Amino acid sequence: xxxxxxxxxxxxxxxxxxxxxCKGSGYSFTSYWIGWVRQMPGKGLEWMGIIYPGxxxxxxxxSFQGQVTISADKSISTAYLQWxxxxxxxxxxxxxxxxxxxxxxxxxxxxxxx
Amino acid sequence: DVVMTQSPLSLPVTLGQxxxxxxxxxxxxxxxxxxxxxNWFQQRPGQSPRRLIYKVSNRDSGVPDRFSGSGSGxxxxxxxSRVEAEDVGVYYCMQGTHxxxxxxxxxxxxxx
Numbered sequence: 001x002x003x004x005x006x007x008x009x010x011x012x013x014x015x016x017x018x019x020x021x022c023k024g025s026g027y028s029f030t031s032y033w034i035g036w037v038r039q040m041p042g043k044g045l046e047w048m049g050i051i052y053p054g055x056x057x058x059x060x061x062x063s064f065q066g067q068v069t070i071s072a073d074k075s076i077s078t079a080y081l082q083w084x085x086x087x088x089x090x091x092x093x094x095x096x097x098x099x100x101x102x103x104x105x106x107x108x109x110x111x112x113x114x
Numbered sequence: 115d116v117v118m119t120q121s122p123l124s125l126p127v128t129l130g131q132x133x134x135x136x137x138x139x140x141x142x143x144x145x146x147x148x149x150x151x152x153n154w155f156q157q158r159p160g161q162s163p164r165r166l167i168y169k170v171s172n173r174d175s176g177v178p179d180r181f182s183g184s185g186s187g188x189x190x191x192x193x194x195s196r197v198e199a200e201d202v203g204v205y206y207c208m209q210g211t212h213x214x215x216x217x218x219x220x221x222x223x224x225x226x
Binding site for chain 2: 102107
């Protein structure tokens, strides 16, 4: 079965760092782009960026460039989304999705609060 | 960036009645390869989005045939021929032709 399994919910304080993960299985991880999508509470879907694990080619939305880092470790079929200094406004659900947009992770809830 | 504009943003529908959602893009979604990468997604409460339609009018596997997509260029429509209770949720159009891929604002479908 093709699936993306995301890491669990996180509760952090402003200024802390965070790295969440998305592990692919059931397909060739290096052959498909993985994207990250943000959904703030009660709001719509926003593309943050995409990565091609085969060569680590990465593209960011201008809205998220410099705010997050997207990476991948193809040896363990896992993509990552990380923050060096969280803000309260980073509170959201984060989804990973495989190119083709059919395979989605269940989402990781990130809550940033003092 | 390509701006995707959906209307209406809220759509109360009577069970068994049709529903229609419009999606307009700020520029043509025809790719240089000749395809139009316009997708429709359904997001039920508490769930991840699910793709219903790809390349304007192709239904994904398992999607009921009461869902249909149409359109071309910059103007697209998702239709539900007879709304059922399980169709409640938010529907998004999304273009995959131009990077940055972009979603519409979402249309909330609810039962009257």
